[in-house]
Amino acid sequence: MRKNIILALMAFAITFLIIQTVNLVTANKEKEIIINYYSQPDLSGAVKEIIELFENENPDIKVNLVELPENTEDKFETIKKAFQSGEMSVDVFDSDVVWPPIFASAGWVEPLDEYIDEQEEERFLKGPLEANRFMGSLWGIPYRIDSGMLYYRRDLLEKYERPVPKTWDELIDTSNYIIEREGSHLYGFGASWDKFEGLTASALEFAWAYGGRVLSEDGKEIEIESKDFIEGIEKMVQIVNTPNMTHPDITTFRSGDARVIFNEGNQIFIRDWSSGWEISQNPEKSSVAGLVGISELPLGNSRGKNQTTLGGWQVMVSSFSKNKDAAIEFAKFRAGEEAQKIGAMRNSHLPSIKKLYNDSEINNSMPFLKYMYPSFENANPRPTSPYYADISISIQSEVHKALLLEQSSDQAVKNMKESIELIMNTDGNK
Numbered sequence: 001m002r003k004n005i006i007l008a009l010m011a012f013a014i015t016f017l018i019i020q021t022v023n024l025v026t027a028n029k030e031k032e033i034i035i036n037y038y039s040q041p042d043l044s045g046a047v048k049e050i051i052e053l054f055e056n057e058n059p060d061i062k063v064n065l066v067e068l069p070e071n072t073e074d075k076f077e078t079i080k081k082a083f084q085s086g087e088m089s090v091d092v093f094d095s096d097v098v099w100p101p102i103f104a105s106a107g108w109v110e111p112l113d114e115y116i117d118e119q120e121e122e123r124f125l126k127g128p129l130e131a132n133r134f135m136g137s138l139w140g141i142p143y144r145i146d147s148g149m150l151y152y153r154r155d156l157l158e159k160y161e162r163p164v165p166k167t168w169d170e171l172i173d174t175s176n177y178i179i180e181r182e183g184s185h186l187y188g189f190g191a192s193w194d195k196f197e198g199l200t201a202s203a204l205e206f207a208w209a210y211g212g213r214v215l216s217e218d219g220k221e222i223e224i225e226s227k228d229f230i231e232g233i234e235k236m237v238q239i240v241n242t243p244n245m246t247h248p249d250i251t252t253f254r255s256g257d258a259r260v261i262f263n264e265g266n267q268i269f270i271r272d273w274s275s276g277w278e279i280s281q282n283p284e285k286s287s288v289a290g291l292v293g294i295s296e297l298p299l300g301n302s303r304g305k306n307q308t309t310l311g312g313w314q315v316m317v318s319s320f321s322k323n324k325d326a327a328i329e330f331a332k333f334r335a336g337e338e339a340q341k342i343g344a345m346r347n348s349h350l351p352s353i354k355k356l357y358n359d360s361e362i363n364n365s366m367p368f369l370k371y372m373y374p375s376f377e378n379a380n381p382r383p384t385s386p387y388y389a390d391i392s393i394s395i396q397s398e399v400h401k402a403l404l405l406e407q408s409s410d411q412a413v414k415n416m417k418e419s420i421e422l423i424m425n426t427d428g429n430k
Contacts, residue, residue, distance in 0.1 A: 031060055033326045037334075038066045038079060038093035040313065046346040050339045054330055061326045071254075072096055072197055076389070083108045083318075090318045091327040092334070096197075097142075097312045097381070098388045101134040105386035110317040111137040115328050128352045131381050132314055139316060141335035142352035144343055146273045146311030147376050148205055149368075151280065153268050154293035156182070165269075168209065168235050168298045172242065175268055179244050188245040190258045190270040193236075195400040198255060200382070200392045201309040202271060203399045206232035208307045208380060209300035214391070214420070215383045222424070225417040232300060233402055233409040240403045251403050263288060271297065273311060277366060278348035294368040296375050310379035312352065350376060387423045394419035 039047050042065065051063045066089075068075040076099065082090050083106070095103065103109045116138065121129060128142035150171075152164060156178055165171040175188025192198040207213065212229030215222060239245050247253070247261050255272065259279060262270040263286035270276075283289045296306045315331040317324065333339060337356060343349035344362045350369075356362055363369050383391060394416050402412040 032062055033060060033323050034062045034064055035091035035321070035323050035327050035330060036064045036066055036089050037330065038068055038082075038090055040075075040094050041067050041070050044346045046342050049342055049346075050334060053338065054333045057333075058326075058329065061330065063330055068094065079103075083320075091321040091323060092315055092317055092331050095140050095314045095316045097128070097131050097146075097310060097314065098197075098392070100132045100139040100314070100316065101384055101386045102389060103316060104134045104137070104139045108319055109139050110319045110321070110324060110328070111139060112141065112317065112328065112331075113138050115332070116141065123353050123355065125352055125354055125377055127310055127377065127379055127381065128312055128314075131310060131312075131384070134384065134386075140314035141331055142312055142314045143335040143340060144312050144349040145352050145376060145379070146275060146313075147350060147372075147379050148201060148271055148273060148297055148308040148311070149372065149375075150295045150297050151262065151270045151272050151276065152293050152295065153288065153291060155288075155291040156268055157293070164293065164295045165298050168206075168239070168300055171269060171298050172239065172245065175245060178268055184244055185266060186244070187247050187261065187267045188242075188269060189239055190247060190253070190261050190267045191250065192253050192255045192258045192271075193240070193250050193400070193403060194252050194254050194257075195396050196254060197392060197396070199396040199399055201311065203233065203236065203395055204309050204380070204382060205271075205297055205307065206236050206300065208232070209298065209304040210235070211301070211303035211305075214395070215385070219384055222417055222420050224420065225413055228303060230409050230413050232304075233399060233412055235300060236399065237402055237405070237409055241405065251400065274350045274366075275348055277368075294372065296372070306375075307378065307380040308375055310381045312350070385424070387426070390423045391420055394423070 042048055047065060051065060055062060068078055076096065079090065079093055124142060125145065128145045132138055132140040132142060157164065160178055160181065162174045162177065165174050171189060179186050179188060191202055193202060207229045210228045210231040212226050212232050214224045240250060255276070258270060259272060259276050261267045263280055265287045280286050280292050281289050297308055299306045315334045317327045317331050321327045337353055340351045340353055340356055341359065341362065344351055344356065345365055348366055351357065357369055357373055382388065385391060398412040398415045401407045402409050
């Protein structure tokens with residue numbers, strides 16, 4: 001009898017423990033916060049690693065990764081439509097460097113000033129952080145920057161004792177000199193000059209190289225119709241239409257397409273972003289691994305500057321998020337040192353945090369960082385405007401027609417000015 005009582009008590013105790021465990025698990029699941037992070041395609045697994053680290057440190061928060069399309073314009077449309085349709089599943093999302101004014105002016109993103117103090121801001125490069133500031137508020141946190149650079153075949157320049165070109169004219173002369181001796185299988189220069197955002201970035205760099213600009217510093221006046229801006233576009237047209245200087249399909253190339261020609265060993269120079277470095281140094285993907293150098297983009301003339309277009313990505317938080325505190329916590333982690341180092345080591349992403357430029361592991365993986373740092377620090381932002389998306393479409397469309405010789409550079413710039421005037425005067429705004 002006593003034995004039966006003991007067994008019954010044991011059974012009761014076990015049942016009680018099971019019920020309590022189930023209740024605890026259920027309670028924990030009810031407390032678990034889920035946030036949706038709309039991110040770049042995670043081709044290397046770096047984003048999943050970052051999310052795992054965050055979840056380990058924050059066990060009550062689960063991050064649901066939603067991968068966006070690869071094309072930047074498609075990313076923008078996907079996020080914009082999510083907000084416009086009233087689908088409020090977005091908590092945190094990746095933003096191109098030119099999007100903060102667009103989303104902020106629409107009221108779709110949360111200002112972050114009260115969550116990031118001056119000491120935290122001081123860790124970041126000034127340019128990338130300021131690109132996230134609009135109408136006096138901070139709307140995003142940069143987790144990587146990007147920068148246009150001149151990649152070159154170091155082995156060919158050394159073989160023919162030619163210096164890295166300082167101007168676009170020198171680049172053309174050097175290309176012709178080497179092609180005459182190496183053979184017509186080589187092209188001089190490559191870039192991503194299809195009609196997309198990459199073409200806008202290149203066109204601005206050429207314009208800056210000759211002293212041109214789109215808008216005044218305060219963003220209120222249109223200054224695009226100038227001799228300097230026209231000279232920059234004319235140089236692009238000359239490069240495209242010089243025999244053997246570019247691949248015949250350059251006006252259909254996006255970043256991945258342009259890299260193929262260079263990495264196959266069939267091109268001397270290429271304008272590319274820093275993210276192209278990892279591919280160029282991978283022997284399985286590049287026949288020129290170990291033979292590539294990097295420099296600043298060339299100058300046009302003495303009035304211009306060899307400034308690169310500031311690129312990069314930031315995290316922004318939806319103003320409609322039902323878990324705003326958790327979303328902001330993740331956004332800060334995503335843009336923090338640990339996450340940025342993973343991106344640098346895995347994907348050759350340039351950090352936005354200054355301290356990481358002294359990290360020995362990162363510098364070993366990207367040996368150009370030290371001497372290119374001033375260029376990254378002074379990278380030029382694209383025009384800051386809530387109408388930037390439309391301004392960019394105008395620039396890329398008109399430049400593309402000029403490259404195809406469908407109109408003169410003068411006419412292209414004139415059309416840009418008229419289009420931008422119309423865009424900026426929409427609803428009485430200027």
